[in-house]
Amino acid sequence: MTSECFVHITLPGETTFVTAGRFRLDTDRHGAATGRFVYGKSYLARNNAVPIDPIELKLAPTTYETRLLKGVFGALRDASPDYWGRRVIEKHVRTARLGEIDYLLYSPDDRAGALGFGRGSEPPAPRRKFNGTIDLQKLQDFADRIIADEDLPDDPDARQVQELLLDGTSMGGARPKAVVEADGALWIAKFNRPDDNWNHAKVERAMLELARACGIHTAETRLTTIGDRDALLVKRFDREHTDNGYRRARMVSALTLLRAEDTHTDGSRWSYVLLAEELRRIAAKPKDDAPELFRRMCFNALISNSDDHPRNHAVIAMENAWCLSPVYDLIPNPQISIERRDLALACGDLGRYANAANLLSQSARFLVDSGDAKAILDTMEQTVKDRWYGFARREGVSDKDCEMISGAFAYAGFRLPLEEAQAS
Numbered sequence: 352m353t354s355e356c357f358v359h360i361t362l363p364g365e366t367t368f369v370t371a372g373r374f375r376l377d378t379d380r381h382g383a384a385t386g387r388f389v390y391g392k393s394y395l396a397r398n399n400a401v402p403i404d405p406i407e408l409k410l411a412p413t414t415y416e417t418r419l420l421k422g423v424f425g426a427l428r429d430a431s432p433d434y435w436g437r438r439v440i441e442k443h444v445r446t447a448r449l450g451e452i453d454y455l456l457y458s459p460d461d462r463a464g465a466l467g468f469g470r471g472s473e474p475p476a477p478r479r480k481f482n483g484t485i486d487l488q489k490l491q492d493f494a495d496r497i498i499a500d501e502d503l504p505d506d507p508d509a510r511q512v513q514e515l516l517l518d519g520t521s522m523g524g525a526r527p528k529a530v531v532e533a534d535g536a537l538w539i540a541k542f543n544r545p546d547d548n549w550n551h552a553k554v555e556r557a558m559l560e561l562a563r564a565c566g567i568h569t570a571e572t573r574l575t576t577i578g579d580r581d582a583l584l585v586k587r588f589d590r591e592h593t594d595n596g597y598r599r600a601r602m603v604s605a606l607t608l609l610r611a612e613d614t615h616t617d618g619s620r621w622s623y624v625l626l627a628e629e630l631r632r633i634a635a636k637p638k639d640d641a642p643e644l645f646r647r648m649c650f651n652a653l654i655s656n657s658d659d660h661p662r663n664h665a666v667i668a669m670e671n672a673w674c675l676s677p678v679y680d681l682i683p684n685p686q687i688s689i690e691r692r693d694l695a696l697a698c699g700d701l702g703r704y705a706n707a708a709n710l711l712s713q714s715a716r717f718l719v720d721s722g723d724a725k726a727i728l729d730t731m732e733q734t735v736k737d738r739w740y741g742f743a744r745r746e747g748v749s750d751k752d753c754e755m756i757s758g759a760f761a762y763a764g765f766r767l768p769l770e771e772a773q774a775s
Contacts, residue, residue: 352377352378353375353376353377353378354375354376354450354452354453355373355374355375355376355452356373356374356452356455356456356468356469356470357370357372357373357374357468357469357470357471357472357474358370358371358372358373358374358388358403358427358466358467358468359371359466359467359468359469359474359475360401360403360465360466360467360601361465361467361598361599362397362399362400362401362465363399363401363598363668363669363670363671364399364598364670365598366593366595366596366597366598366599367474367596368460368467368474368475369394369397369474370391370393370394370472370473370474371390371391371394371400371403371466372388372389372390372391372394372403373388373389373391374386374387374388374424374427374452374468375387375388376422376423376450376451376452377422378422378450383418384418384421384422384423384451385416385417385418385422386416386417386418386422386423386424386427387414387415387416388408388414388415388424388427389413389414389415390408390410390411390412392412395410395411395412401601401668401671403424403426403427403466403601404424404425404426404601404603404607405603405608405633405666405668405673406425406426406603406607406608406610406629406633407424407425407426407607407610408424408426419610419611419612420612420613421451422451423451425603425604425606425607425608425610426464426466426603426607427455427466428451428606428607428613429463429464429602429603429604429606429607429662429665430455430458430462430463430464430466430468431451431454431455431458431462432454432457432458432462433662435526435527435528436454436458437449437454438497439497440454440457440458442497444457452468455468456468456469456470460475461530461537463589463602463665464589464599464600464601464602464603464667465589465599465600465601465602466601487529487531487540487575487577487582488577488578490529490540490542491527491542491577491578491580491582494527494529494542495527495544495545497527499545526541526542526544526551527541527542527544528540528541528542529542530587531584533584535592536586536587536590536592537586537587537590537592537597538573538584538585538586538587539584539585539587540575540582540583540584541555541582541583541584541585542577542580542582543580543581543582548755549748549751549752549755549756550581550747550748550749550752551583551682552574552581552582552583553574553581553583553743553746553747553748553752554682554683554743554746554748554752554756555572555583555680555681555682556572556573556574556583556746557739557742557743557745557746557748558654558656558681558682558683558742559572559678559679559681560742560745560746561654561734561735561738561739561742562647562650562678562681564734564738564742565646565650565730565731565734565735566646566727566731567643567646567647567650567678568643568675568677568678569677569678569679569681570585570586570588570677570678570679571585571586571588571677572584572585572586574746574747581747585679588600588667588676588677589602589667589669589676591669598669600667600668600669601667601668601673602665602666602667602668602676603665603666604661604662604664604665605626605629605661605662605663605664605665605666605696606660606661606662608626608629608630608633608666609621609622609625609626609629609661611661613662621660621661621695621696621697622696622697622698623644623645623648623694623696623697623698624697624698624699624713624716624717625697626644626661626664626696627641627644627645627716627717627718628716630644630666630675631718633666633673634666634673634674634675635672635673635674636674637718638718639674640674640675641716641717641718641719642717642718642719643675644664644675644717645714645717645719645724645727646727646731647664647678648694648696648698648710649710649727649728649731650681650731650735651681651694651705652692652694652698652705652706652707652710652765653731653732653735653760653761653765654681654683654735654739654759654760655683655684655685655686655692655705655758655759655760655762656681656682656683656684656694657684657686657692657693657694657695658680658682658684658695659694659695659696660695660696661695661696663679663680664676683756683759683760684759685755685756685757685758685759686758686759686762688762688764689762689763689764690763690764690767691704691705691706691764691767692704692705692762692764692765693705698710698713699711699712699713700712700713705765706764706765706766706767707728707732707765707766708767708768710728711724711725711728732761732765735760735761736760736761739760740753740757743756
């Protein structure tokens with residue numbers, strides 16, 4: 352079976368799409384998929400053409416092929432909806448039997464990054480109107496129905512809300528979300544779920560503020576209340592408002608940079624250390640970005656954020672130069688074990704072990720010498736220990752919720768000597 356689509360891109364400094372090339376996906380009778388991408392001749396002839404990503408799809412008159420990620424090139428998969436977005440699309444089109452290109456085509460053009468997709472070679476016109484915060488109550492109500500796996504009503508008003516909810520389906524992640532416009536900027540509205548164990552919106556806001564206090568570059572956020580629930584608004588760092596519309600930054604995930612599959616079976620490539628090496632190759636300022644990644648790795652270990660998978664790290668390019676994006680999706684994960692906790696990515700000589708000695712073991716690969724690395728980690732650990740509760744309470748996290756997440760911070764095994772860790 353063969354399916355295909357055109358790939359469009361918004362070039363640096365522009366607000367409208369141009370056609371970059373064509374993507375074709377061939378699937379054999381055994382389900383094995385091969386993706387092929389070719390840049391258009393007219394695109395290659397442009398003096399302002401840029402590659403779709405800095406790794407796989409460099410500017411060249413060749414046909415690129417891949418069998419990774421079900422035949423979808425990493426940069427294209429990064430623009431495709433993740434778990435939540437796919438649920439919304441399946442509800443919207445009332446079928447779960449969709450192919451990878453279908454998901455690309457059903458996502459609206461507010462997807463992460465600078466890419467767009469279409470059946471025809473003519474690129475879509477830029478969006479001029481977005482959801483407003485006034486729409487959040489309707490969006491949250493429909494999100495609740497999708498979470499509950501309820502049928503959605505089939506009337507004009509309901510269909511309009513479904514269209515609104517489709518905005519944001521390519522932002523990645525499993526939590527319900529939508530894109531809204533406020534104060535001349537685009538924001539991702541992340542809704543609390545009815546079945547949450549604690550107030551995720553307030554806790555995530557507190558963690559982002561705590562990370563900033565630890566010297567980490569974080570996305571801008573604000574809290575808002577929808578009825579009896581809170582939502583977190585995260586300002587989109589891949590958009591820049593102009594009088595002519597929104598400029599778009601190219602954006603690819605760490606999964607793409609690592610040339611890895613989207614499952615733990617490809618765990619050998621899921622590595623902060625390897626990601627630091629890739630940043631040193633493609634970032635315009637590697638001496639800034641590699642140490643920044645080291646800080647983020649340490650912070651994730653200190654708050655037991657085990658959801659730090661490769662899609663929760665990204666690089667962006669608003670112009671031609673690539674850099675590490677602001678950090679996002681920081682969630683503490685209290686666990687039973689007090690001796691060993693793991694990150695999603697390998698972070699040192701002992702793999703994924705979220706242990707101080709392990710984090711320090713490969714600091715040179717992050718362009719941080721051993722003395723500075725120890726000082727960074729010591730200071731960050733003290734900040735997390737001393738200030739997490741204050742940040743949480745300042746953002747309105749209840750004492751009950753603080754008690755529930757308290758076990759996430761600087762857990763006992765974090766300072767277990769490396770020799771004992773290897774023996775355990």
